[in-house]
Structure formats: C-alpha cells, structure tokens
Amino acid sequence: MQAGRVAGKAAIVTGGARGIGKAAALRLAQEGAAVAIFDVLADGEVVAEDLRATGARAQFIKVDLTQEADVEAGIAKVAADYGTVDILVNNAAIPGVNKLTHEITTDEWDLVFKINVRGTFLTSKHVLPLMMAQNAGSIINLSSIYGLIGSNDLPAYHATKGAVLLMTKTDAICYAPHGVRVNAVHPGSTKTELFMQAAETYPDGKDAYLAMMKVKHPLTLGEPVDVANCILFLASDESRFVTGTSLVCDGGYTAQ
Ligand SMILES: NC(=O)c1ccc[n+]([C@@H]2O[C@H](COP(=O)([O-])OP(=O)(O)OC[C@H]3O[C@@H](n4cnc5c(N)ncnc54)[C@H](O)[C@@H]3O)[C@@H](O)[C@H]2O)c1
16 A cells, blocks of 8 residues: 555545645645545646656546536545545635625625535535545635635635634534544635735735735745645544644734
C-alpha cells in the first residue's frame, strides 16, 4: 500500500478544478489518497491527469452541485471505483454578485445559497450513508473568515458561509456516534481565481485591493497550499479527536 498521511483512503474534492480545491486534491494525492474531483469546469480533467502522471489514483467527474442527480451519480461512481468514500471536501462555492442587501435580487441571492449551502448539503447527504456503513469518515466544509465575522461586502456569501459553519457543528454532533467527523476550515484571502476576480473588480483597482488586503492579513495573503494543508490535517487520522471545530487559516485576519 502507498505510504502517506491519508494512504488507502478515497477522497472527493468538490470544486477541485482550480484554486484551493485543486491544491487540496494535490496534497491528498501526494499523501496517498485516491482522489475524485467534482467540478463544472473541464479543467478538472487536466488536474486529474496531472495527478495520475505522478502515480496517484485520480479521476475527474463532471458534477454540477446544483443538480442532485449529478451528485448522486458522481458519488456512486466513486464508491464503485474506489470501494467507498472516506474523505469529503466540500470546497466548491461562488461569491455571487457584490451588491448590498437592498440591491441584490432574489435570484442572485438564491444562486449563492444553491451552490454554497444546498450543494454542501447534497454531497454530505449522499456520502454520509457510505461513511456510516463503515463507521468512519471525515467531512471538511470550506467556510471562510466571512462565516465568522462581518464586512462591508457580499452579504449573501457571508450568510452562506455562516450557514456552512452551523451545518458543520450540527453534523459533527449527529454523526459522531457513527464515527464520522465534520469540521470547517475558514480561509482568509487566498490567491486563487475567486480572490483575483474580487481584486480585478474593486472600484479603486486591483493594486489598491491587494494593498488593502495585505494590511488586513498580518502574515500576508495565503497560498492555496496553505489552506490545503489544513484540509489534509482534518482529513487524516491525525485529527481523530477533532470534530465540529473551526480551523481558521487566515494569516491573523480575525486575531485583530
Ligand atoms: N480564495 C479565497 O480568498 C477564499 C477565502 C475564504 C474562503 N474561500 C473558500 O474556499 C473555497 C474555494 O475557493 P477558491 O478561492 O479556490 O474558489 P475558485 O473560484 O477559484 O474555485 C471554486 C471552484 O468551484 C467550482 N464550482 C463552482 N460552482 C460549482 C458547481 N455548481 N458545481 C461544481 N463545482 C462548482 C468552480 O468551477 C471552481 O473550480 C470556497 O468555498 C471559498 O468560499 C476562499
């Protein structure tokens, strides 16, 4: 069997075609897990090919998290190919439009919830029976510093990330008797496409946005691998006594 911190385990990473999800897929594969990437972007196939080139077991499955049939079929394929699912990283999310509460439309609000909250619910719902059957499993939900504290933007995104935090705590309690751990990771600003899109659309320009964000993060901005390493810890048995927790990975943003 391959050596590593998650050797022999089967993992699903949603939103693994790029950014934090891609880094998490890479770290899990490097540490011995078989990895399935769920994403709407075909780039997920390139990530899976790159992982296979290193000798890892990896596959890309096109899954739109707004479609329950996609989620069910994707999880069934992983269970058939890898035998079970030991690790679920609920990473995919969108920020949605950057409008204030009195400006955002109900459709815009609903879309952020449909992907960030309902998507997380759907993957957990369909993976949990597999984990309960083996009395073991680790679910890692990506919340955000925006799920812990407020700021002057993205009200719907904040609401979804707060919801993900409480879904984490409740599922941690409900599934502990079944050997399943559920934890949340709360990244600060991390240099991914999502973050750079926010920078590009900042009214005062990208450079002003980056300078402002650096001041807010005493250790400076994060790299995707920094968050991926937190995910890896929670995925591995090193964290076997950890459930329902919030692992804040924010360079000190929320310490101030
Ligand atoms: N980057 C940051 O600064 C930051 C900060 C805090 C929290 N986060 C959280 O970390 C996670 C990853 O963020 P990121 O910066 O890597 O984002 P990203 O936009 O770079 O990547 C997100 C991925 O999710 C996928 N996705 C979106 N909608 C989907 C759907 N309906 N079905 C399947 N896949 C879908 C996208 O295609 C993309 O590959 C998110 O939950 C995000 O909220 C990021």
